[in-house]
Amino acid sequence: MMKRILAATAALAISASLASAQEVKVGVNLPYTGIGAEFAQLIDRGMELYLKLNADKVKPYSIKLIKRDAKNPAGNDSRVATQELLTQDNVDILAGWVYSPNAIASAPVVTAGKKLAVIMNAGTAHITNMSPYYVRTSFSMWHSGYPMGEAAAKQLGAKTAVVGYTDFPPGKDELAAFKRAFEGSGGKVIDEIPMGGAGAVPDFTPFFQRAKDKKPDVFFVFIPAGDHAAAVVKTYGALGMREAGIKLIGPGDITQDTKLQAMGDAAVGLITMHHYHADLDNAENKRFVAAWKKEYGANTTPDFMAIGGYDGMALIVHIVQQLKGKIDGDKAIAAAKTFKSNSPRGPFSIDPETRDIVMNAYLSEVVKGKDGKLSQKVLSTTPNVKDPCKALKVPPCG
Numbered sequence: 001m002m003k004r005i006l007a008a009t010a011a012l013a014i015s016a017s018l019a020s021a022q023e024v025k026v027g028v029n030l031p032y033t034g035i036g037a038e039f040a041q042l043i044d045r046g047m048e049l050y051l052k053l054n055a056d057k058v059k060p061y062s063i064k065l066i067k068r069d070a071k072n073p074a075g076n077d078s079r080v081a082t083q084e085l086l087t088q089d090n091v092d093i094l095a096g097w098v099y100s101p102n103a104i105a106s107a108p109v110v111t112a113g114k115k116l117a118v119i120m121n122a123g124t125a126h127i128t129n130m131s132p133y134y135v136r137t138s139f140s141m142w143h144s145g146y147p148m149g150e151a152a153a154k155q156l157g158a159k160t161a162v163v164g165y166t167d168f169p170p171g172k173d174e175l176a177a178f179k180r181a182f183e184g185s186g187g188k189v190i191d192e193i194p195m196g197g198a199g200a201v202p203d204f205t206p207f208f209q210r211a212k213d214k215k216p217d218v219f220f221v222f223i224p225a226g227d228h229a230a231a232v233v234k235t236y237g238a239l240g241m242r243e244a245g246i247k248l249i250g251p252g253d254i255t256q257d258t259k260l261q262a263m264g265d266a267a268v269g270l271i272t273m274h275h276y277h278a279d280l281d282n283a284e285n286k287r288f289v290a291a292w293k294k295e296y297g298a299n300t301t302p303d304f305m306a307i308g309g310y311d312g313m314a315l316i317v318h319i320v321q322q323l324k325g326k327i328d329g330d331k332a333i334a335a336a337k338t339f340k341s342n343s344p345r346g347p348f349s350i351d352p353e354t355r356d357i358v359m360n361a362y363l364s365e366v367v368k369g370k371d372g373k374l375s376q377k378v379l380s381t382t383p384n385v386k387d388p389c390k391a392l393k394v395p396p397c398g
Helices: 002-022 037-053 076-087 100-113 125-129 141-154 169-184 205-214 227-238 257-267 283-296 304-322 329-336
Strands: 023-030 062-069 093-096 117-119 134-136 160-165 188-194 218-222 247-251 271-274 340-343 346-350 357-368 374-385
Touching: 023 037, 023 076, 023 304, 037 062, 037 093, 037 283, 037 304, 062 076, 062 304, 076 093, 076 100, 093 304, 100 117, 100 125, 100 134, 100 169, 117 304, 125 134, 141 169, 141 218, 141 247, 141 271, 141 357, 141 374, 160 169, 160 205, 169 188, 169 218, 188 205, 205 227, 227 247, 227 257, 257 357, 257 374, 283 304, 304 329, 304 340
Parallel strands: 023 062, 023 093, 093 117, 117 134, 160 188, 160 218, 218 247, 247 271
Antiparallel strands: 271 357, 340 346, 346 357, 357 374
């Protein structure tokens, strides 16, 4: 009898050990309250949809998401959330970060914790240099700003530009990227306008009027998507800037899929450069969008934040499989550098030198269909774009 009891006890211990080994805890750092709550939901849904659509790729392991609220773009709360995920929740992997200041503030904690940290949105270029454990599946601002600068001069024929930007690290990156490429291609930036911060939507009217008075060929605008984007397009239309011959251009933040239909005719003709929008014509994206609408509602749509979460989870699952569920920070980084995927955004991989993403950039125009709905039409594709800030060794990237 005693032998049977001991055997049963041992079997239970082994079973419990296997169950523990098969569960991987992913600590998610996102702003679940405040101005970024909508963005957090999009990234969350992207992660969860990947797990649902690719359950067979996850087996025999399970992914447990443990969520902490970053609250705002100021950095301090996000740093505390990162520390709590590591020390209180004992997570195996970190993920999230909508805002660049939050990822920047968290970098020392990530380094000290020695855990893989997957950035799913924050786009300031040099962030991945700030910790050897950061890997990015979203974008660098230079992925959009630099090719947009080239396209504005070479494809749109612009000679002069004004740049308006939200005054925080990503906005300054977009300014630097666009200006370097636009002026390197023969154009001239004639004014640079800081337009408030990321924490609240400002009245854009005085900034846009200043740009209109300069009479540029193009007005390049960067804002952190969401309500900022809706306000930008509304102000552009209200001030009659198109009628004045000024074309509004920017990264895909200004034509975010979740806000596009509400923008109305003022958005028609906007030109953007970005790595994803819901109208991309490829089989993976059609599957992704259809699954999204089935899961979250016919009137919902994924956007570039959703794809950051979706592809971030694809990377995490790849690493879990490569390491057989036993997650070590340094080994996880090595596994991340081997990752390649055919994503809804198109093919992408992780640059082993920079731990940043390599992907296509799409020049797109907002058009209005016969049904009255707005969509984004791809005008051209720049394939396999590495972060130009690091490729060109622009400080503080190089």
